[in-house]
Amino acid sequence: MRLSQLELRDFRNYVREEVEPGPGMNIFSGDNGQGKSNLLEAAAWLAVGRSPRRAREADAVRHGASGFLVRAVGQGLAGRMVREMSFRSEGGRRLTQDGKCLRQVRDLLGGMRVVHFSPDDLFLVGGGPERRRRFLDLMIAQVSVGYVGALTAYHRFLLQRNALLKEIRQHRRPVSVLAALEEGMAREGARVTAERARVLEAAGKLAETAYRQVSGGREELGISYAPSAADEEALRVGLERRRGEELARGTSLVGPHRDEVRITLNGRPARLYGSQGQMRSAALSLRLAERRWMCERTGEEPVMLLDDLSSELDPGRRGAILRLLAGTAQVFLTCTDPGELPREPEEARYFRVEEGTVHRER
Amino acid sequence: MSSPYALPIARLIDELCKLPGVGPKTGQRLAFHLLHRRPEDARSLAQAILDATEQIGTCSVCQNLTDTDPCAICRDSARDGSVICVVEEPRDLAAMERTGEYRGRYHVLQGAISPMDGVGPEELRIRELLSRVQGGGVREVILATNTDVEGETTAMYLARVLKPFQVSVTRIARGLPVGGDLDYADQVTLARALEGRREV
Numbered sequence: 001m002r003l004s005q006l007e008l009r010d011f012r013n014y015v016r017e018e019v020e021p022g023p024g025m026n027i028f029s030g031d032n033g034q035g036k037s038n039l040l041e042a043a044a045w046l047a048v049g050r051s052p053r054r055a056r057e058a059d060a061v062r063h064g065a066s067g068f069l070v071r072a073v074g075q076g077l078a079g080r081m082v083r084e085m086s087f088r089s090e091g092g093r094r095l096t097q098d099g100k101c102l103r104q105v106r107d108l109l110g111g112m113r114v115v116h117f118s119p120d121d122l123f124l125v126g127g128g129p130e131r132r133r134r135f136l137d138l139m140i141a142q143v144s145v146g147y148v149g150a151l152t153a154y155h156r157f158l159l160q161r162n163a164l165l166k167e168i169r170q171h172r173r174p175v176s177v178l179a180a181l182e183e184g185m186a187r188e189g190a191r192v193t194a195e196r197a198r199v200l201e202a203a204g205k206l207a208e209t210a211y212r213q214v215s216g217g218r219e220e221l222g223i224s225y226a227p228s229a230a231d232e233e234a235l236r237v238g239l240e241r242r243r244g245e246e247l248a249r250g251t252s253l254v255g256p257h258r259d260e261v262r263i264t265l266n267g268r269p270a271r272l273y274g275s276q277g278q279m280r281s282a283a284l285s286l287r288l289a290e291r292r293w294m295c296e297r298t299g300e301e302p303v304m305l306l307d308d309l310s311s312e313l314d315p316g317r318r319g320a321i322l323r324l325l326a327g328t329a330q331v332f333l334t335c336t337d338p339g340e341l342p343r344e345p346e347e348a349r350y351f352r353v354e355e356g357t358v359h360r361e362r
Numbered sequence: 363m364s365s366p367y368a369l370p371i372a373r374l375i376d377e378l379c380k381l382p383g384v385g386p387k388t389g390q391r392l393a394f395h396l397l398h399r400r401p402e403d404a405r406s407l408a409q410a411i412l413d414a415t416e417q418i419g420t421c422s423v424c425q426n427l428t429d430t431d432p433c434a435i436c437r438d439s440a441r442d443g444s445v446i447c448v449v450e451e452p453r454d455l456a457a458m459e460r461t462g463e464y465r466g467r468y469h470v471l472q473g474a475i476s477p478m479d480g481v482g483p484e485e486l487r488i489r490e491l492l493s494r495v496q497g498g499g500v501r502e503v504i505l506a507t508n509t510d511v512e513g514e515t516t517a518m519y520l521a522r523v524l525k526p527f528q529v530s531v532t533r534i535a536r537g538l539p540v541g542g543d544l545d546y547a548d549q550v551t552l553a554r555a556l557e558g559r560r561e562v
């Protein structure tokens with residue numbers, strides 16, 4: 001996947017700007033607060049239908065404007081495509097690909113694959129387990145429609161079950177409905193867990209390798225999946241066994257929404273013992289693994305959107321990461337000073353970002 | 363805020379906006395469309411709405427919407443009364459009929475179990491189904507509720523409460539798209555799903 005054009009209108013601090021990125025490395029530099037992250041946010045949002053910083057559409061409308069438009073022209077395995085996302089304060093959001101409306105998340109995922117890294121990814125390693133689950137979910141969802149189906153169904157089961165637990169507690173419903181609901185829930189939940197475990201098995205290894213290269217072989221990253229219930233039978237039994245406790249608390253306590261991705265550095269939990277730079281390196285390794293895995297699964301490179309790659313990384317690690325990135329993927333990379341990037345990549349395109357405008361340099 | 367329209371128009375827009383999926387904008391568009399048609403067209407539409415709401419009731423056997431009781435399908439002696447196909451809504455029954463593959467009888471639940479919406483088994487026509495099965499002569503019950511979360515839960519619930527009876531309980535195959543509504547499935551998919559039903 002390659003973008004040949006990215007257009008922003010009234011998006012964040014951009015009034016109207018058009019960027020023509022090159023097929024390989026694209027470096028966007030500029031002072032703080034000029035619009036570098038906003039540019040990458042727009043591309044990621046367009047790809048997966050959701051802001052990577054979890055913003056609502058209304059927040060992204062340029063102050064004083066009444067809506068925004070983001071448009072990308074890309075070239076993928078399936079040929080040329082044009083994707084557009086528009087939002088009007090009255091009238092809501094509209095996403096189209098080649099003029100056809102994309103109504104559901106599942107119509108949208110996979111048509112334009114990206115990997116987005118940002119400073120916020122520190123929480124991928126140091127934050128709560130939901131961050132790691134979300135990482136896995138979005139990565140799998142971008143290649144598997146079936147997974148989106150199972151995940152959506154599971155979440156719906158979860159909402160229904162929690163509503164039912166409340167009803168039962170208020171004696172408005174017999175317990176017999178619960179058993180019926182849990183049957184489908186265990187099946188979908190087990191599908192989610194199995195797919196996550198299978199994917200993490202492969203992607204975890206890729207991340208471990210990437211980390212070894214980033215750290216110059218001095219540290220070992222360890223990634224493993226710890227499901228709250230290993231399979232359908234275990235999930236069914238677990239749901240049944242903890243019903244009493246769940247009835248008291250009115251919420252479901254077992255299932256994929258409680259699964260955990262364990263990350264260790266030299267055998268110890270990274271969350272507790274990792275330095276900032278180490279956690280950042282681990283997060284980047286996960287993103288590099290995401291790229292490799294997607295590429296292996298689909299035969300196509302996702303677009304790499306790397307926001308503020310270099311903060312907190314020593315020059316050795318920066319260099320190693322850039323070497324890992326070199327190759328066939330299209331990369332968008334932001335930094336405050338391109339001089340801090342080690343060996344300047346040969347065919348890179350350089351852009352200067354200033355107050356919501358982007359100028360090509362050299 | 364007072365309406366910019368003359369009272370009869372405002373009232374018409376108001377009424378149209380009460381329909382599902384109709385917002386203020388669509389309401390206005392529909393109202394003006396109606397106003398531009400010939401008076402006899404408007405009268406015929408109004409009469410059709412009145413006739414349908416006044417003459418249509420539920421069939422005391424299958425719970426489908428009907429203008430006679432029992433309904434045409436329940437009265438049709440050529441149909442196999444030993445097989446009952448359970449669906450959520452009248453439109454699902456219509457979809458099943460369009461396949462032309464099915465010659466048994468139906469039961470319309472008028473919904474699916476959805477605790478979030480306060481719908482449990484008591485709010486559906488499940489008691490009526492059980493008494494039909496209890497009444498005898500039924501060999502198979504086909505659960506053809508939707509394949510979404512609510513339809514699946516309803517099917518599993520029915521499988522459980524039908525267990526004590528001497529009937530075979532089958533579920534239509536999941537050839538349907540996940541989370542799919544029956545009435546959106548094309549006829550081939552639906553016919554195949556019916557063919558590939560399994561014991562539950």
Ligand SMILES: Nc1ncnc2c1ncn2[C@@H]1O[C@H](COP(=O)(O)OP(=O)(O)OP(=O)(O)O)[C@@H](O)[C@H]1O
Pocket residue numbers: 011012013014030031032033034035036037038039059060061062063308336353
């Ligand atoms: N809806 C909006 N309307 C107008 N301006 C906005 C909007 N949302 C954000 N901004 C502005 O965009 C700017 C931030 O842009 P961005 O986050 O892309 O900066 P950056 O170039 O990545 O900076 P840094 O180097 O600090 O990461 C801020 O000045 C902010 O006020």
Ligand SMILES: [Mg+2]
Pocket residue numbers: 036037038307308
């Ligand atoms: Mg930034």
Ligand SMILES: [Zn+2]
Pocket residue numbers: 421422423424425426432433434435436
């Ligand atoms: Zn009938």
